[in-house]
Amino acid sequence: MHTMHVSRIDLNLLVVFDAVHAAGSITAASRRLNLSQPAVSHALARLRELLGEPLFERQGRGIAPTPFARSIAGPIRDALAAMERTLQLATHFEPTQAERTFRVGLREALEPSVLPPLTRAVCGGGPGLGLACARHDRPRLESDLAVGEFDVAFDVRLPAIAERIPHERVLVDRLVIVARKDHPVLRRLRRRGWNVDAYLALDHVQVSSRRRGPSLEDLALQAAGKSRRIRLRCQSHAAACRAVAGTDLVATIPESYARQVLDPASNQLVTLPLDDITLETYMYWPANADHDAANRWLRDQVRAALAGR
DSSP, X not given: OOOOOGGGSOHHHHHHHHHHHHHTSHHHHHHHHTOOHHHHHHHHHHHHHHHTSOOEEEETTEEEEOHHHHHHHHHHHHHHHHHHHHHHHXXXXXXXXXXXXXXXXXXXXXXXXXXXXXXXXXXXXXXXXXXXXXOOOGGGHHHHHHTTSOSEEEESOOHHHHTTSOEEEEEEEEEEEEEETTXXXXXXXXHHOOOHHHHHTSEEEEEOSSSSSOOHHHHXXXXXXXXXXXXXXXXXXXXXXXXXXXXXXXXXXEXXXXXXXXXXXXXXXXXXXXXXXXXXXXXXXXXXXXXXXXXXXXXXXXXXXXXXX
């Protein structure tokens, strides 16, 4: 047998070979494959020419494999069976039998609201299932999804990639103000009437993972021709909550996060006096995983978990 690269072989020829070897007859193999006998004979001839070795010999009314055919029959059957299993996994996912750790791109602010219900849904789906969460880099999110770095990722709407990869809104949260419990200015302002001007009169903490640029509430204020005074910019909402507990600064953060981490002895929640400002969270997934059974199951768990959150 001469050396040959697998790309030169039509895999259908191997399917025909496997069927003929198992049936011991071209007639029986043609019925199994729903092909004509000449088509089966032609496929065997092509494979014999490619491999440079005889495959079957006439024996009585049937045919028998040559020693060379017997030597390759087992490996070919194993390879075809492995391909069948792979294709079944792509079209069917059985969570109770699967061994799979789903990789999730998730920023720190969303962990308290997304992770608890999603963990219950995924880990409750089967004993071999788990989650691995990591912070994703927005500029690389599209490529990270494409190469399988993440199965799904959660973030705000990202216009730069939203038109190119599948996504859907899975969570809507409102923003609230976190301030220290005995904040004197806030207490006085709320007695006089709590409004946008009172909100803007405060000193603010801005939370952003970027080095510079506006946050969600700043964009909304800019659209209304207003701006606030930023005294501290930090990377995490947890740090913001701790910072305001010991100062007169206030932080504007997602309500679901605030209620998870709020220390009632130190901080209080105050309604944001801005209309129509919500924090929308989107789920993103790879375009090539649209019909992948495991990824589809994971997305279903996300929808169910966050709908009942």
